[in-house]
Structure formats: structure tokens, C-alpha cells
Amino acid sequence: MDTVSVVSLRQVTKAFDKFTAVDEISLSIRQGTIYGLLGPNGAGKTTTIRMMMRIIYPDSGEIDVFGAPLRQVAKDRIGYLPEERGVYRKMKVIDLLTFFGEIKSMDARAARRAAHEWLARLELTDTATMKVEELSKGMQQKVQFIATILHAPDLIILDEPFSGLDPVNVNVLKDIILDFHRKGHTVVFSTHMMEQVEKLCQEICLINKGRKVLEGPLAETKKGYGRNSVTIRFQGDGSFLCDLPQVASSNNYGSELFLRLKDGADPNAILRAASDRLSIQKFEVSEPSIHDIFVEQVSAG
Amino acid sequence: MKTWYIIKREYLENLRKKSFIISTILAPIILLGFYAIPILAVFFVPGDQISIAVLDRTGRVGEDFVTSLCDTLKDGRPRYQATVHGAEGGGFDERKDMLIARITSGALDVLIELPVDALESGTVNYISKDVFNENTMDDLRDKLNPVIVNQRLAGRGLDYDQISALTQRINLNENKITKSGVLEEEQVVGRLIMVVVFVMILYMTLLSWGMSVQRAIIEEKSSRVIEVMLSSVEPRDLFLGKIIGVGSLGLTQLAIWSVLFLAVGLSSAVYTAGFMNFVQINPMDIVYFLVFFVLGFMIYSALFTIIGAVCSTEQDAQQLQTIVVLPLVLPIMMMFFVIQNPNATLSVVLSYVPLFTPMLMLARIGVSEPSLWEVWLSIAILVISIYAVTLFSARVFRVGILMYGKRPGLREIIRWSRYA
Numbered sequence: 001m002d003t004v005s006v007v008s009l010r011q012v013t014k015a016f017d018k019f020t021a022v023d024e025i026s027l028s029i030r031q032g033t034i035y036g037l038l039g040p041n042g043a044g045k046t047t048t049i050r051m052m053m054r055i056i057y058p059d060s061g062e063i064d065v066f067g068a069p070l071r072q073v074a075k076d077r078i079g080y081l082p083e084e085r086g087v088y089r090k091m092k093v094i095d096l097l098t099f100f101g102e103i104k105s106m107d108a109r110a111a112r113r114a115a116h117e118w119l120a121r122l123e124l125t126d127t128a129t130m131k132v133e134e135l136s137k138g139m140q141q142k143v144q145f146i147a148t149i150l151h152a153p154d155l156i157i158l159d160e161p162f163s164g165l166d167p168v169n170v171n172v173l174k175d176i177i178l179d180f181h182r183k184g185h186t187v188v189f190s191t192h193m194m195e196q197v198e199k200l201c202q203e204i205c206l207i208n209k210g211r212k213v214l215e216g217p218l219a220e221t222k223k224g225y226g227r228n229s230v231t232i233r234f235q236g237d238g239s240f241l242c243d244l245p246q247v248a249s250s251n252n253y254g255s256e257l258f259l260r261l262k263d264g265a266d267p268n269a270i271l272r273a274a275s276d277r278l279s280i281q282k283f284e285v286s287e288p289s290i291h292d293i294f295v296e297q298v299s300a301g
Numbered sequence: 302m303k304t305w306y307i308i309k310r311e312y313l314e315n316l317r318k319k320s321f322i323i324s325t326i327l328a329p330i331i332l333l334g335f336y337a338i339p340i341l342a343v344f345f346v347p348g349d350q351i352s353i354a355v356l357d358r359t360g361r362v363g364e365d366f367v368t369s370l371c372d373t374l375k376d377g378r379p380r381y382q383a384t385v386h387g388a389e390g391g392g393f394d395e396r397k398d399m400l401i402a403r404i405t406s407g408a409l410d411v412l413i414e415l416p417v418d419a420l421e422s423g424t425v426n427y428i429s430k431d432v433f434n435e436n437t438m439d440d441l442r443d444k445l446n447p448v449i450v451n452q453r454l455a456g457r458g459l460d461y462d463q464i465s466a467l468t469q470r471i472n473l474n475e476n477k478i479t480k481s482g483v484l485e486e487e488q489v490v491g492r493l494i495m496v497v498v499f500v501m502i503l504y505m506t507l508l509s510w511g512m513s514v515q516r517a518i519i520e521e522k523s524s525r526v527i528e529v530m531l532s533s534v535e536p537r538d539l540f541l542g543k544i545i546g547v548g549s550l551g552l553t554q555l556a557i558w559s560v561l562f563l564a565v566g567l568s569s570a571v572y573t574a575g576f577m578n579f580v581q582i583n584p585m586d587i588v589y590f591l592v593f594f595v596l597g598f599m600i601y602s603a604l605f606t607i608i609g610a611v612c613s614t615e616q617d618a619q620q621l622q623t624i625v626v627l628p629l630v631l632p633i634m635m636m637f638f639v640i641q642n643p644n645a646t647l648s649v650v651l652s653y654v655p656l657f658t659p660m661l662m663l664a665r666i667g668v669s670e671p672s673l674w675e676v677w678l679s680i681a682i683l684v685i686s687i688y689a690v691t692l693f694s695a696r697v698f699r700v701g702i703l704m705y706g707k708r709p710g711l712r713e714i715i716r717w718s719r720y721a
């Protein structure tokens with residue numbers, strides 16, 4: 001087994017009654033990476049993560065965390081932000097954070113100190129003695145995020161961490177994730193918001209309907225799709241471009257058009273065809289975005 | 302170790318809640334209101350004086366009857382204010398009309414009319430606004446009876462002193478045998494009241510704290526905090542933490558009540574030495590009460606945990622919890638039978654049924670002191686049941702806490718308990 005794997009799944013399957021949520025998924029998450037678990041809603045992301053945490057158990061297959069089946073002690077080295085956010089709403093923020101630190105085997109005083117530091121960094125200092133239920137939804141999310149990383153876990157697992165946050169707070173969280181990454185912590189997060197993946201992740205795993213569609217380093221994955229994508233911004237009706245023989249698939253946004261070309265097709269042919277009938281503002285030959293790969297893979301599957 | 306933090310959080314957070322403070326203060330007041338005051342009233346409230354007029358057409362009974370009305374109230378005043386009326390200045394009938402008018406106006410409570418042939422016929426008229434006061438009527442009948450009998454016997458030529466000696470009533474003295482000796486009659490009543498009060502307190506605390514466990518678990522589920530918890534601790538820690546945390550709160554409440562009871566008892570004039578003698582608590586009662594609270598709480602909280610684990614909302618749980626509340630209510634319904642017949646076969650058998658043991662064995666111990674092996678046998682059966690129920694409950698808990706939506710059927714719940 002790969003010794004630098006923090007998490008590895010081998011042929012893991014989990015079914016709920018007749019519905020197979022996760023179907024023979026194997027994956028390996030290397031130490032120190034930011035790993036994106038991607039997939040549409042209901043693909044099996046949350047089930048996969050819950051099995052990593054041993055909150056639920058796989059029907060078959062093996063899961064290793066830190067090189068061994070997850071034990072109680074190892075849970076202290078993991079910070080987990082579930083998709084379903086939940087806190088003790090009647091508790092004071094500082095008491096809640098201290099408690100979550102304690103059940104990660106932190107010393108109460110250390111937990112309290114760390115909580116105050118994080119509250120300050122996330123501009124929540126004033127809320128320390130307030131009850132959680134008195135905070136806005138966004139603030140509660142930030143408090144829960146602090147609870148996840150309070151004990152500086154080696155492995156941080158975030159299930160849809162950015163959902164429901166405004167762009168400013170998304171940036172704050174992103175910076176914290178990158179900080180941990182720089183210090184060598186491993187971050188796993190699941191999302192269906194592709195822009196974040198593009199910017200943050202080094203490795204991705206795309207799953208759909210419980211099965212793994214592709215896995216690997218982001219750059220390589222994109223390279224695998226080649227530089228045969230074209231983005232055109234224009235004025236006029238460009239829909240005829242989608243029907244050109246060189247085009248494998250297309251995505252029409254009205255004034256911007258995204259085209260994937262067939263193997264060996266010449267992008268210049270597209271440019272010529274377009275320039276005859278449209279006023280072109282931008283023409284770019286590029287790698288496909290993760291979003292495009294995602295849409296293509298999911299709609300193909 | 303992590304269980305400890307869960308216990309601590311559950312305990313401290315709930316201790317600060319208004320609901321805990323209110324129920325701790327309010328419950329004794331309610332209990333006192335509903336149970337203790339009516340009972341204590343019978344023994345300690347002096348009651349009202351009753352004014353009686355005796356219209357004696359025989360001329361032979363009135364004086365003796367009035368003399369025999371010598372009861373006193375609790376505060377030392379005479380219970381009856383009785384006067385004898387003859388036919389002074391007019392006829393008996395006028396006199397009667399006058400007395401009835403006084404009853405109507407409220408100046409007089411009762412008129413006893415002794416007809417001319419009262420001695421022969423034994424018929425006496427009781428005239429009052431309130432003819433349903435069985436207590437007063439019985440008492441007056443009991444007082445009047447010997448006077449009339451004595452007069453009849455005297456009419457046959459017997460000496461008055463001899464009559465008194467011959468018609469002396471027999472007295473049935475209640476003497477209860479206990480290990481510490483023989484209790485006096487008044488103490489037996491006090492003992493019964495204490496047993497009822499103890500069993501009622503046990504019922505109330507088991508019910509309210511059992512349901513608190515259920516509520517705590519549903520809260521954990523409905524606030525979705527359970528997944529965060531499970532990423533840090535094992536389901537077992539959570540299960541034990543909840544039960545022990547809530548149970549400690551229950552014990553704290555009982556301790557507060559005991560201190561309050563003692564404080565009031567030692568400082569108030571109501572609880573004089575006489576009262577402490579009357580209520581008849583001995584240290585073993587407290588020990589048994591605590592033992593049965595702890596054991597009862599364990600078995601019932603495990604059952605309420607199952608309800609909490611399989612339901613997603615309070616409303617869901619309300620229908621199901623009847624199944625658990627029923628075995629709590631049944632011993633209360635059986636309590637008076639058991640107290641009256643503590644050694645009847647039915648009482649003995651019921652006191653061995655684990656779900657009934659806490660309340661019914663406590664009742665039996667309170668009134669009849671069953672032998673020690675009986676007590677230990679019932680406790681042993683209870684402990685084994687607790688083990689089995691807790692094992693089952695913990696397994697259902699582990700699966701159920703992550704389930705939302707449709708409530709599972711019984712068959713599904715049993716299937717959960719078999720998951721590895």
C-alpha cells in the first residue's frame with residue numbers, strides 16, 4: 001500500500017435497502033494534498049465521506065485512514081464538517097467550541113484559547129458569550145467551521161463547506177484551508193461548485209451515481225482532455241457553430257459559446273467559420289474547465 | 302473519557318435551563334397541593350365547630366346526650382356546642398319551628414329531634430342544611446346510641462353504673478409488627494402516607510427524567526448535531542453520556558428536594574417532633590428509594606432511548622412513548638391494592654416484573670418489609686433486564702440516530718439491533 005496515503009478506499013460498496021449509494025469505489029488521498037470529491041447531488045459523496053469517518057459502515061470493501069482501519073484515537077486527528085450543519089443551539093459560542101475541542105481530546109484551557117484566537121480571526125470575537133441560536137446563519141456556519149479545525153487536525157474533511165456563505169466569507173475560509181495546506185495538513189472536500197475545485201484542488205475524484213468516473217491530479221486530468229476546447233465571445237447568433245462537423249459537443253451561453261472539438265480537428269476552421277458571420281470579441285483555444293469535464297462526464301454517464 | 306465530557310455538557314447545560322429550575326421548585330408545590338395537603342388536612346386542620354340543638358320530647362335523653370358530646374378539635378376547642386331544648390313557654394312544635402328558622406338563618410347547624418317514643422322506636426330526626434356529612438352523622442349516631450340504650454336498660458331497672466360497665470364497647474387496636482417493634486395506630490397511617498408519597502415521587506421522577514432522555518436524543522437528531530458528535534466519539538459514548546448526564550440531573554433534583562424538605566422540616570413549626578414521628582421515615586427507606594430510582598431510571602431511559610432513536614421529531618415520539626409510559630402507569634393503578642395486600646400472590650408476582658419492580662417493590666418494602674432475599678431477587682431480575690434492554694437499545698440507537706424521515710416498523714427495529 002502507498003505509505004503516503006492518508007485515506008484509501010478499496011472496492012467500497014454501500015447499499016441502503018435496494019439503492020446502491022456507493023458502488024465499488026476505490027480512491028487514494030495523498031498526504032498534504034487538497035483533494036476534491038466531485039459529483040452531482042445524490043452521487044454518493046456524503047455516503048463516501050461518512051464511511052471514511054466510520055459513522056456508517058461499508059457493506060464490503062476496506063477503508064484505511066492514516067494507514068489503518070479508523071480507530072477512536074485517530075478520530076482526534078480528523079476535523080469533519082458535515083453537510084448537515086448542526087450545533088447545540090442553546091449553548092454559548094465559547095462553551096460550544098470548548099466542548100467540541102474537549103471531545104477531540106484537547107485540554108479545556110487550550111481549546112478555549114484556540115477558540116478565542118479563531119473567533120478573532122473570523123471577526124466573531126463579540127459573539128463569544130452569545131448563544132449560538134442568537135447568531136445569523138452565516139455566523140453559525142463560521143462557528144461550526146471553527147469547531148472543525150479547532151484542534152488543528154492532520155486531516156480536514158469538509159462536506160460542501162462553502163454552501164450558503166457569501167463571497168467574502170468563502171474567501172476567508174479558502175484562505176484558512178490554504179494555510180492548513182501550506183503547513184502540510186491534508187484537506188478533503190466534496191462539492192458540486194466547480195469554480196472552487198478549479199482554484200483549490202490538486203487532485204480530484206469525480207463520482208456519479210455511486211461510481212467513480214475519474215480520479216487523478218487536476219492538471220493531468222485536464223491535459224488528458226487536450227487543448228481542443230474553444231471559447232468564443234461574439235455579437236450575433238452563433239448557434240450555427242454548434243452544428244459544424246468538427247464539433248464534438250457544445251454549450252451555448254448566448255453571447256458566449258463553448259465548443260469541444262473532435263480529435264484532430266483544427267480550431268482555425270472554427271475561427272474562419274465564425275468570422276464570416278459574427279463580430280468576434282474573444283477567441284480562445286484552451287484546456288476544458290473542470291465544469292465542462294464534469295458536465296460532459298455526468299451527462300454521458 | 303470522552304463520555305465524561307458528554308455527561309458534563311448534558312448536565313451543566315440542563316442545570317442552567319429555566320425548565321430545570323422551574324420543575325425543581327414547582328414539582329414539590331404541586332405534589333404538596335395534590336397529595337399532601339388533603340391528607341394532612343384530615344390530621345392537622347382543626348375543622349369547624351358544629352352547633353347543635355337537641356329538642357328532647359322524651360325529657361330523659363337530652364342532658365346525657367349533650368354531656369357525651371365532649372370531643373375537642375385539634376386546637377383544643379370543643380367540637381360541638383350543644384344545647385338541650387324542652388317545651389319552655391309554649392309547645393314543642395313552636396320550639397321546633399323556631400330552631401328550624403335558626404338553621405335557615407345559619408345560626409344553628411344541626412337540630413336533633415327526639416320524638417316522644419324515641420326510646421321505644423329508636424327513631425331520631427336529624428335536621429340540617431347538610432344531611433350528607435357522613436362524618437358528623439356517624440359520630441352523633443354513635444354518641445346517641447349508648448345514651449338511648451342506657452335509658453332503655455335503666456327502664457328495665459338496671460343500675461346506671463352497671464350499665465356503663467356492661468355496655469362498654471370493644472376496641473380494635475391497630476398494632477403493626479415491624480422489625481423495630483410495634484407501631485402505634487397513628488404511626489401506621491403516617492407510614493402508609495409516606496409509602497404513597499415515595500412511590501408517587503418515584504413515578505414522577507422516572508417519567509419526567511425518562512422522557513428527558515428521549516427529548517435529549519431527539520434534540521440531537523433534529524439539530525443534526527449528531528453527525529459532528531459521531532465524528533469525534535463512538536455511539537456508545539454518546540449513549541452512555543446522555544443517559545448518565547440526564548440521570549445525574551434527576552439525582553440532583555432529588556437531592557435538592559431532600560435538602561428543602563429537611564430545611565423546612567427543621568425550621569418550621571408545622572414539622573414538630575410529633576410530625577417527624579408521624580411521617581415515619583427511616584434511613585433504609587431513602588436507600589431503597591435511591592436504589593430503585595437509579596435502577597428504574599436505567600431500564601426506562603434505555604426504553605425511552607429506543608423511542609428517541611427511531612423518531613425524528615417530538616410529534617413522532619408522542620405516539621410511540623405511550624408504549625413506555627403504560628408500564629409506568631400500571632404500578633400506580635395497582636399501588637393501593639399492593640399497599641393493602643402487600644403479601645398477596647398478585648402483589649408478589651407483580652413486584653418481580655422488572656418494569657414494575659421499582660415502584661411495587663418499594664411499596665411492598667414500605668408496608669410489609671418482605672424478607673431480604675425477596676428484595677435481592679427482584680433487584681437481580683431487574684439488573685439482568687437492564688443489561689438486556691440496554692444492549693438492545695444501544696444497538697438500535699447506533700443505527701437509528703442517523704435515520705431521518707419515515708419511522709421504522711418493529712421488524713425493522715429488531716433488524717437494526719442485529720447489525721454488527
